[in-house]
Amino acid sequence: MLNTIITINILLPIFYLCSFAVYLYDFLWEKKLLSNAKRIALFLTLLLHLFYLLARTIEYDHPPITSKFEIFSIIAFSICFSYFLLELLTDIRGTGSFILLISLIFQLISSLFVTNNYVVPEVLRNRLLGLHVINALLGYSGITISAVYGLLYMTLYKNIKSNKFGLIFDRLPSLEILERLNYFSAVIGFILLTVAITIGIIWLPAAFPNFSYMDPKLVGTLLVWLVYGYGIIRKTFTDWYGKKVVIFSLVGFVFAIVSLIATNTLAKTFHSFY
Amino acid sequence: MNLVGISLNHKTSPLELREALHLNREEIISLINRIKSGNFSEGVVISTCNRTELFGFPKDGTIDSDFLIQQLIEFKPVAGIKPEHFNRFFSCGAIKHLFSVASGIDSMVLGDSQILGQVKDAFEISSDLNFSGSISSRIFDTAIKVGRRAIKETTIGEGAVTVSYAAVQVVEKIFANLNKKSALVIGAGETGELAAIHLHDKGIGKIAISNRTISKAEELAAKVHGEIIPFQFLKEHIYNFDIIISATSSENLILTADEIRSAVKKRRGAMMVIMDIAVPRDIDAATREIDGVFYHDMDSLKVIVDQNMQKRREQIPLVEKIIIEEMINFYSWYNALDVVPTIKAMRNFFDDIRMDELNKLKHKISEEDYSKVEDMTKRMIGRLLHNPTVKLREYAETGDNSKEVTTNSLILKELFKLGNNSNNSNQEKETH
Structure with missing residues (x-):
């Protein structure tokens, strides 16, 4: 099993690179033949990645969330998986290269530095923690994808406004579709973050004697959740649309990243395991 | 030919x-x-x-x-x-x-x-x-x-190669579903009509026409199943439309940037696309500075048209390749038309020999034996000619390798002196 894990660990960045390359090639040159081939490539990559994560869980007897680099691999998977679902649901296939690049970077770093973690603190073997972390990561993947669509929206918006009718104009879907993708991925991210926070609030006080509701990481995540919640409510129930929503989601993403960096590096928290 | x-x-x-x-x-x-x-x-x-x-x-x-x-x-x-x-x-x-x-x-x-x-x-x-x-x-x-x-x-x-169609192409890059959008076409001249028809063909949800001469507006509205906005009330209605295409021959501006700005305000920021395809312009060019408004005039739309024309020009060699491929296929078929009369002539030639030899035997053997020999020679000729016939027919049907078809036909004609026999059946081709 260990040899298989090591082999797949090497293969995964190659698979991500191939999928990214096919999506990029199709974006640049728009070959009809590649339209389905790229989706198959992505599906195979996801399948291999899922097998890899399961193999690690079985071999090391804990979910692959015990080191930064295991987490990076899950981030790569969840971003890619979320995009795959979005592509299947909307059948918009032209934006994959922008999303897959993020997965490729995360998986490459993970594959280069991940180690064999047989011995980990007992708390990291907990299944609820696994669920909590995976939901949080999928939630953050959702808002990352939302931000990518936000950036694409702003780029296309500026291109059309300034009469630049190049590759971006030709290949990207319409502004309304990008806005919709931006909104839906933010909603999915928000729902998963809600699940992660709920599990955390139920389980963390029991698992950690030094638990505090004023923990910086908890407060940071809650603020991110509130920012997105506010944006989603305004968009769903009031007259927020177009550029305003997209800018808000980008601001929300920047806030989420700053909050993550700050709480992981600057603040002292019980919520840090690595 | x-x-x-x-x-x-x-x-x-x-x-x-x-x-x-x-x-x-x-x-x-x-x-x-x-x-x-x-x-x-x-x-x-x-x-x-x-x-x-x-x-x-x-x-x-x-x-x-x-x-x-x-x-x-x-x-x-x-x-x-x-x-x-x-x-x-x-x-x-x-x-x-x-x-x-x-x-x-x-x-x-x-x-x-x-x-x-x-x-x-x-x-x-x-x-x-x-x-x-x-x-x-x-x-x-x-x-x-x-x-x-x-x-x-x-x-x-x-890709769009006319300004009216380019305008619709830009609209499609902004709005996902045109059937949920409304459009106003100002001017019912040739350009306005083309734009209205393009929008109608793309399934625009609602279309309205406004023109100084109301009869022209009515004519165009009937064509695209649209409604009419009287020209004098135009400014009061613009906020109701997601897309405005203006193509009048007016010498002066019809809509100012301030009027568009106030329409955007009434629309609570919902995006608005304005295509000014008139020369001189109908709408103040300062409109392009308004947030949430996409303003394009002839110059900017011409950029799309020129780009698409260039892209089409780049495709000419590919089309020419298709033309050459199909010409080769056609001439292969045309050249293979020779084969059918050659096959007929060859079979007639062998059959004539067979009949000639059978006639010599007819009165020397019993009827029963004659019938046996006749069947046997038929089978023999059939077997002997099976392969060349099938091969030549294959060439004729597929139209591949015309050179081989011509060479084989010529060899057969030369070997068995079939030239004269095949002339009649080859008549159709020769008239072309």
Whole structure:
């Protein structure tokens, strides 16, 4: 099993690179033949990645969330998986290269530095923690994808406004579709973050004697959740649309990243395991 | 092959001549009847507002295109038209030209796909009038195939190449579903009409027309199932529309930036697309600075048109490759027409020998034995000729490797001296 894990660990960045390359090639040159081939490539990559994560869980007897680099691999998977679902649901296939690049970077770093973690603190073997972390990561993947669509929206918006009718104009879907993708991925991210926070609030006080509701990481995540919640409510129930929503989601993403960096590096928290 | 063709098109003559020479369906039928009674056995007349073309096979095997030009000029006398306004083609050149026409690479609007339907219709008229044969059918079927392949395998027909269509293309990059959007077309002239029709064809949810002359607005509104906004109340209504296309001949601005700004305010920031395709402009260019408003004028839309034209030009070599491939296929088929009479002649030749030898035996053996020998020789000849027959038929059916077909046919003819026998059955091809 260990040899298989090591082999797949090497293969995964190659698979991500191939999928990214096919999506990029199709974006640049728009070959009809590649339209389905790229989706198959992505599906195979996801399948291999899922097998890899399961193999690690079985071999090391804990979910692959015990080191930064295991987490990076899950981030790569969840971003890619979320995009795959979005592509299947909307059948918009032209934006994959922008999303897959993020997965490729995360998986490459993970594959280069991940180690064999047989011995980990007992708390990291907990299944609820696994669920909590995976939901949080999928939630953050959702808002990352939302931000990518936000950036694409702003780029296309500026291109059309300034009469630049190049590759971006030709290949990207319409502004309304990008806005919709931006909104839906933010909603999915928000729902998963809600699940992660709920599990955390139920389980963390029991698992950690030094638990505090004023923990910086908890407060940071809650603020991110509130920012997105506010944006989603305004968009769903009031007259927020177009550029305003997209800018808000980008601001929300920047806030989420700053909050993550700050709480992981600057603040002292019980919520840090690595 | 003695196919001849003449063409009067945008490269050879001015618009007035092309328009004046345009033939409607009835005229085409009359012209075909006229040519038919002359020296031509088969032919096709293609006539659009941009080109008039005649193709045909002279009965006497000559390749004289002057007869066609003369017939056309006499049939429809147009002031100023001269034989110099026509391009002349024959044989392979005529086929190549026809294929270029069908694929749209010879059109004034490069990649125009309407011409394919017009070629198809033209051939149908000839067929209905019994003015087509197996070879002209094959030529026109291949021409239609070339046109279809050009559309399917290349991007020669893609992208907007008119300003009105480019405007709609930009609109589609902003809004996902046009059936949920409303559009206002200001001006019911030619450009406004084109834009309104494009929007209607794209399934716009609601369309309204506003024009100084109300009757013109009504006419266009009826065409696109739209409503009418009286010109004097135009400014009060603009906030109701997601898309505004203005194409009037007004010398002054119709809408100012402030008026658009106040409309955007009423729309609570919902995106608005404004296409000013009038010269001089109808809408203040400062509109482009307003957030949430996409303003485009002729200059910016021309950028799209030029880019798309360039992209279409880049596709010409690919279309030409298709034309060459289909010409090779056609000539393979055409050359293989030799094979069928050769097979017939070869089988007759062997059968004649068999019958000759059987006749010599007829009175020397019993009837029962004669019947046995007759069956045996039939089987023997059948077996001996099976492989060469099948092989030659295969070549004829697939149309591949015409060189081999011709060589094998020649060898057979030489070896068995079949030349004279095959002449009769080869008649059809020789008349072409």
